[in-house]
Amino acid sequence: MTCFPDVNVWISLVVPEHIHRAAAADWYNNSSCDVMVFSRVTQAGFLRLLTNPNVMGKQVKSVAEAWETFDGLYRSDGVVFANEPADIERIWRSYNPAPGTGSSFWTDACLAAFAECTVFVINPKTWTKKGPLLRQERRH
Numbered sequence: 001m002t003c004f005p006d007v008n009v010w011i012s013l014v015v016p017e018h019i020h021r022a023a024a025a026d027w028y029n030n031s032s033c034d035v036m037v038f039s040r041v042t043q044a045g046f047l048r049l050l051t052n053p054n055v056m057g058k059q060v061k062s063v064a065e066a067w068e069t070f071d072g073l074y075r076s077d078g079v080v081f082a083n084e085p086a087d088i089e090r091i092w093r094s095y096n097p098a099p100g101t102g103s104s105f106w107t108d109a110c111l112a113a114f115a116e117c118t119v120f121v122i123n124p125k126t127w128t129k130k131g132p133l134l135r136q137e138r139r140h
Contacts, residue, residue, distance in 0.1 A: 001031070001032045001033055001034060001035075002033070002034075002035040002036075002037060002118075003031060003033035003035070003036050003037065004036075004037045004039070004042075004111070004114065004115050004118075005036055005037075005042070006042060006045075006108075006111060007042050007045035007046050007049060008020070009024050009027070010038075010042065010046045010073070011046065011049050011050070011055070012024030012025075013025065013028060014069060014073065015056070015059065017059065033078075034078055035078050035079075035080055036078055036079050036080075037079075037080055037081070037082045038070075038073075038074070038079070038080070038081050038082070039081075039082055039084065039111070039114050040083075040084065041107060041110055041111060041114070042111070043070065043081070045107070046066075046070060047063075047066045047067070047070060050065070050066040050069055051063060051066050082114075082118065084114070085114065085117035085118055086117075087117050088110070088113050088114055088117050089113075091113035091116050091117055092109055092110050092113035094113075095109040095112060095113065097109075
């Protein structure tokens with residue numbers, strides 16, 4: 001199966017001291033993912049978080065170190081980069097935010113649209129503890 005982890009899963013998998021490291025590793029080890037996909041959105045978010053001292057603390061990376069971390073992952077077996085599907089914007093615009101959803105809705109909806117346009121599977125555990133950020137209803 002091809003899986004499309006969000007940025008928080010990627011960070012949890014590569015930062016040994018991350019609070020969710022065990023959960024991310026457990027998900028990965030018990031999944032049937034044989035390929036894990038980066039998109040431009042998840043790549044940019046991954047690099048941004050690696051260089052953010054509020055996220056990484058004393059393990060914050062320089063820009064060069066963040067690129068090295070990404071390059072190391074990308075060279076791993078089973079990690080690929082997928083270009084944006086042609087129909088992503090139409091699908092992305094069809095999502096409506098759940099009531100009370102914050103500004104992170106945009107990225108989450110974009111990633112959901114990306115997955116919907118492809119055969120990729122998004123790990124449902126990566127949504128917030130408050131529940132899905134996206135309604136099942138769509139505008140037509």
